[in-house]
Amino acid sequence: MDNFVFRNPTEIxxxxxxxxxxxxxxxxxxxxxxxxxxxxxxxNGVYDQVRAALKAHNLIEFGGIEPNPDYETCxxxxxxxxxxxxxxxxxxxxxxxxxxxKFIAAAACFxxxxxxxxxxxxxxxxAAALPLGTVLTLPATxxxxxxxxxxxxxxxxxxxxxxxxxxxxxxxxxDPQTTFSLPAKQVRNGIVDAFVHVTEQYITCQAAAPLQDRxxxxxxxTLIEVGPQTLAAPKDYQARASLMWSATLALSALLGCGVPxxxxxHMIGHELTAFYGLDHAETLAIVLSxxxxxxxxxxxxxxxxxxRRVWSVDTAESAIAKTEDFFHSLSMPTRLRDYGxxxxxxxGKVRARFAERGAxxxxxxxxxxxxxxxxxxxxx
Ligand code: NZQ
Ligand code: ZN
Numbered sequence: 304m305d306n307f308v309f310r311n312p313t314e315i316x317x318x319x320x321x322x323x324x325x326x327x328x329x330x331x332x333x334x335x336x337x338x339x340x341x342x343x344x345x346x347n348g349v350y351d352q353v354r355a356a357l358k359a360h361n362l363i364e365f366g367g368i369e370p371n372p373d374y375e376t377c378x379x380x381x382x383x384x385x386x387x388x389x390x391x392x393x394x395x396x397x398x399x400x401x402x403x404x405k406f407i408a409a410a411a412c413f414x415x416x417x418x419x420x421x422x423x424x425x426x427x428x429x430a431a432a433l434p435l436g437t438v439l440t441l442p443a444t445x446x447x448x449x450x451x452x453x454x455x456x457x458x459x460x461x462x463x464x465x466x467x468x469x470x471x472x473x474x475x476x477x478d479p480q481t482t483f484s485l486p487a488k489q490v491r492n493g494i495v496d497a498f499v500h501v502t503e504q505y506i507t508c509q510a511a512a513p514l515q516d517r518x519x520x521x522x523x524x525t526l527i528e529v530g531p532q533t534l535a536a537p538k539d540y541q542a543r544a545s546l547m548w549s550a551t552l553a554l555s556a557l558l559g560c561g562v563p564x565x566x567x568x569h570m571i572g573h574e575l576t577a578f579y580g581l582d583h584a585e586t587l588a589i590v591l592s593x594x595x596x597x598x599x600x601x602x603x604x605x606x607x608x609x610x611r612r613v614w615s616v617d618t619a620e621s622a623i624a625k626t627e628d629f630f631h632s633l634s635m636p637t638r639l640r641d642y643g644x645x646x647x648x649x650x651g652k653v654r655a656r657f658a659e660r661g662a663x664x665x666x667x668x669x670x671x672x673x674x675x676x677x678x679x680x681x682x683x
């Protein structure tokens with residue numbers, strides 16, 4: 304196991320009625336930017352719960368953050384923050400609202416020039432951010448307890464991530480009841496996204512980190528168990544609660560301590576969203592088994608361990624097949640053609656993007672743009 308620093312400063316307020324708890328945690332000293340998305344919170348009672356909890360606060364609303372939050376929209380919010388001298392950002396919604404809010408919180412304090420540089424440098428130049436709290440309504444990204452955010456720029460078909468310790472939420476309220484209103488497609492997306500967050504930190508090479516392995520396997524097994532349950536019975540509180548907590552732990556700075564990581568599937572997936580508008584999890588389900596098959600020689604040992612412990616199968620190939628079957632069982636497609644995307648078109652565009660950036664990927668940092676092209680070709 305390599306050296307690591309483990310710090311997760313987010314206070315999690317988990318369970319029924321916990322949105323009320325934010326009242327004592329949101330500062331009253333100045334205006335609070337209340338950020339939300341396209342309006343789901345107005346239909347499922349979450350908006351009213353937040354308003355009721357914060358009746359003594361000075362709330363300035365900023366709605367309209369898109370799924371895959373757009374850079375231009377976030378900049379409009381930054382203007383509001385600056386004009387009104389906002390002191391605290393409250394994000395209420397799914398990963399997109401949380402990520403957009405993290406970017407707003409960082410961009411509002413960014414004095415180094417063009418805020419796009421925050422994304423171009425993946426956050427290394429973020430020196431401060433406004434404090435931020437969240438009320439999560441969609442278990443998937445783990446954004447509620449991590450320092451990552453992913454922002455899309457539709458004008459240039461780009462989608463880039465940044466990370467900074469300054470944008471860890473101060474608190475996140477997770478009431479599983481708020482997720483009862485989710486369409487099945489978003490629940491399915493959340494299961495797959497959380498699943499792949501675990502595998503990106505686990506299906507690499509052996510690292511003498513047996514606890515991280517067992518933690519990862521536990522989260523995967525829980526997702527395999529409760530995912531189908533919660534799709535079949537959307538209002539089963541306990542199943543939804545387990546899904547929500549699993550998704551938080553999947554990307555909360557815990558599983559990846561001191562172990563190699565391989566974010567290839569996510570990196571390729573972000574390009575598929577940027578070019579074709581697919582949902583984030585849809586891209587992951589297409590790419591994941593392509594990466595594993597391409598990297599079989601180097602990942603075989605870990606895939607066999609995963610196969611044995613999680614699926615009770617003996618070979619790496621069967622572990623890959625089981626994973627794809629699991630995605631299909633959630634009604635998640637796994638091929639480019641399922642979305643009418645020509646593989647040649649995707650290969651050309653995505654390969655050029657990685658070549659332009661001079662990017663190499665993988666736990667050995669040797670997955671080249673040509674290898675990315677081969678991976679995508681295999682997912683026609
Ligand atoms: O916008 P509203 O009206 O709120 O509707 C949303 C949106 O249309 C809806 N929704 C959310 N909660 C709901 C609900 N509808 C009914 N009931 C509820 N309780 O769901 C739709 C999708 O929401 P979105 O926030 O886009 O989904 P998700 O949470 O999957 O977030 C996806 C974004 O997160 C990024 C992705 O790239 C993508 O941009 N990621 C962020 C990560 C992070 N910060 O650590 C890591 C991930 O790998 C991922 O890249
Ligand atoms: Zn993800």
